[in-house]
Amino acid sequence: MSRTYKTTGIVLKRIPFKEADHLVTILSPEFGLIRAVVPGARKHTSRLSGRSELFVINDLLILKGRSLDRIIQADTLNSYSRLSKDLGKLAAGQYLAEFVLSIASDKQPQRELYELINEHLHRLEKISSSHSLHSHLAQGVFHFLIIAGVMPQVHTCCLTGETLSVDFNNPHWRVGFSFEEGGLIKLTNPEFSLSTQQESPRIPQYLINWQLNAVELSLLQQLVHFDLPQPTKILPPDYLNDSLPTMWVRIEHLLRNYAQYHLGATFRSADLIDSLSSLEF
Known part of the structure; x- marks a missing residue:
């Protein structure tokens, strides 16, 4: 042989x-x-x-x-030689590479994962604005979580199975996110009137690792698609403002921490990305 x-x-x-x-x-x-x-x-x-x-x-x-x-x-x-010409892009590429190394298998075909890492490295090369870096990373991480079999539930409550719809009319609307339960958890709303509707059961605080507002959840729900979400197509005009880059940072951090919880991995390149981001925002 x-x-x-x-x-x-x-x-x-x-x-x-x-x-x-x-x-x-x-x-x-x-x-x-x-x-x-x-x-x-x-x-x-x-x-x-x-x-x-x-x-x-x-x-x-x-x-x-x-x-x-x-x-x-x-x-x-x-x-992907152009990644090395931009420190932020290079760190982002290394971050995605670390993620792939944490979920890939030895001596087994990995064609889907191979094609996916190439697709996301290609996208990173084409980014023109550093403010869009976190949105690309968030989608890349989400896609890798799908392949790893630990994609978070982003449409229904993990405890009740209830479909959750965003409420753009309520600026205080929030939904919880639990690493342990694997995704969204409907929060008890302290503003519920017991005379008009029954209050939801109170959720143990230890289950809630994160809270998302309506815009953040809308963006998170779109990451499953192949193309990057276009905020102009999914958000009301009033929500298209300068806070979007910061929301993408929060979403990427959420998915990163969720991945570290489920994969038991630490992504060292993410520290450099955070340092660079702190200089921009």
């Missing part, structure tokens, strides 16, 4: 290895996560040096090893 195999893969992680090598983690549509040594890649004269950079897609010839495989040939098909 041959000890070599061929595949296409994107580099999602790279660390120095021994004196002159790199150890890379690659996502392949056919084989899932592959950890392999790139011999001599840290030498400037190496043909494999640039081909082991983050977010480079290669056709690969790989030699199977006892503990680690070894890349013996790489032909570059594509790369």
Whole structure:
């Protein structure tokens, strides 16, 4: 049986290895996560040096090893080189890569996940405004949560099954979000009049990790779609204001914390994204 195999893969992680090598983690549509040594890649004269950079897609010839495989040939098909020219985009790309690494499987086909990470890296490259970074990240994380099988419930109450509709006419309208229960929880409204309608059962506070207003829930509900939500199509004109970028930050933070709760993962690149965002808002 041959000890070599061929595949296409994107580099999602790279660390120095021994004196002159790199150890890379690659996502392949056919084989899932592959950890392999790139011999001599840290030498400037190496043909494999640039081909082991983050977010480079290669056709690969790989030699199977006892503990680690070894890349013996790489032909570059594509790369997302524009991400490295913008610190915010680069951090965002690394954040998505960390997320994929936390949910991808070894030695199993990961075609859907492979196509999805490429799609979202492509979108990040095209972003023109840094204020839209969090909206793209929120949708990317939501899509990855679907593949991971832990998509939050964003249309019905997790406790009652009641469909929840936003109320733009009430500026105080809020809905709860529970990591433990897996999504939305209808809150008891302290303004209910007991003479006209029955008050909802009081919800234990420990279940509620977050509260969303009408605009935030409307945006969150649209993330399941392939295209990024267009606020002009789903929000009343009065709600199209300068606060939207801040709401996208909150939504991304909500999904990030939800993902960390369910996946047991920590995304280090998110700290840099937060630092950059604090300089903008």
